[in-house]
Amino acid sequence: MSEKKTDLTYETRNCWDVYAAPKDRKAMDALAARYLEFLSACKTERETIEYVCAKVQKAGFKDDLGHDMVWRDMRGKTMFLARRGKRPLSAGVRLVGAHADTPRLDLKQHPLYEECGVGLAKTHYYGGIRKHQWFARPLALHGVVVRADGQAVVVNIGEDAGDPVFTVLDLLPHLAYGQMEKTVTNAFEAEKLNIVFGHEPRAKKAAKGKDGAASDEKNRVKGRVLDMLNAKYGLVEEDLFSAELQIVPAGAARPVGLDGSLIGGYGQDDRICVFAALEALLAAKAPEHTQVVLFWDKEEIGSEGATGAKSLFFEYCMDDLARAWEPGARLSEIFLNTRAVSADVHGALDPDYQDVHEKLNSSLLGHGPVFCKFTGHRGKVGANDAHAEYVGFLRNLLNRAGIPWQMAELGRVDLGGGGTVAKYLAAYGMDIIDFGPGVLSMHSPFEISSKADLYATTLAYREFLQS
The missing domain is CATH 2.30.250.10 (Aminopeptidase i, Domain 2)
Structure with missing residues (x-):
């Protein structure tokens, strides 16, 4: 008989406490240093995709579907990455999608x-x-x-x-x-x-x-x-x-605060998720399911155009991948068995503007990546509302791995709102939820994130891709 849980309440965990060991702090600092370089160099979607392309080619990804690690780009603004898993494509893929454009x-x-x-x-x-x-x-x-x-x-x-x-x-x-x-x-x-x-x-x-x-x-x-x-x-x-x-x-991204525990820079919505997903993919080896990572353009203006999430680029890539890796597999079967994460940032509780948040359902900087079960606005209009079964799968996955996470909404019901690419992937029938680190001063020329959240988010994406 399993041991009965005595603590019936739930509280988020502070990443700085969870990752207090010297080896974790060393890894966190190294990741943050790489991120600062990335954020300083990649200020447009073209520059971001060029950076990603160079990294994955160095890691052995090929623009050839005859290989087990492949990449494709669209107009230099959108990128599809895949690593073959042990299971067939028809068993579904593990997909992480982020956007490379920014206001x-x-x-x-x-x-x-x-x-x-x-x-x-x-x-x-x-x-x-x-x-x-x-x-x-x-x-x-x-x-x-x-x-x-x-x-x-x-x-x-x-x-x-x-x-x-x-x-x-x-x-x-x-x-x-x-x-x-x-x-x-x-x-x-x-x-x-x-x-x-x-x-x-x-x-x-x-x-x-x-x-x-x-x-x-x-x-x-x-x-x-x-x-x-x-x-x-x-x-x-x-x-x-x-x-x-x-x-x-103009200018480089910088550590923020006397302790340098925060990261300040332009474009962290959503390049922090692009960076974390890329780092997770490059570190995740020998997957059970095929891993797919997507970086889109045009999210900030409704995911329109040939390089946005509304385009058929992703579908074309998956169709070609199925023809090369599992002839006869139906796209509908692949999509319906796929589990996905819309890797996008969340508006963390702002210490100076707490009144626009509903504090019981807000996220805290430094307490790990944030699940947002639905986005949309005023009555969940335009939202993907993740299914309870999928939320259960994800929280159990991260709990077993000891990775801090939190669940939140974006602002008070009549004040908040927003959208992501989640609803466009949900149209294929796959399970998907928004999941990314909290950010302060979002959409400003100098956004703020936590080094600890970056570290936890990268580990969370890696755990998901390997699930």
């Missing part, structure tokens, strides 16, 4: 202009930003431009110590009384998120057209910006129509 400012198609002696670039924000957080801070320009000759030119300005940076101008307080009386939504207009690109005009002797006539004196600053882009990258203004140029916070 930012994109340059418009006609970006460059000048006003008041300043060269500027117009932007259109991508994803759920709070506009006021992007003013008066150093910014960098990342992306790719495809020239008329078809050559793709990679742009990265603002990250090296010798680089100039960019910024969005803010209004001085002496003239901002009217602005301060408005709501935050009305005080900060999207059309004023314009990037400072330059100030020095072309020399007057260079301000003549090909026919020798004087060019427009009002556009000398814009002209010099174009001169510099042409000299450095061979670009002309028309090339900006075939460009994906993103404005992101």
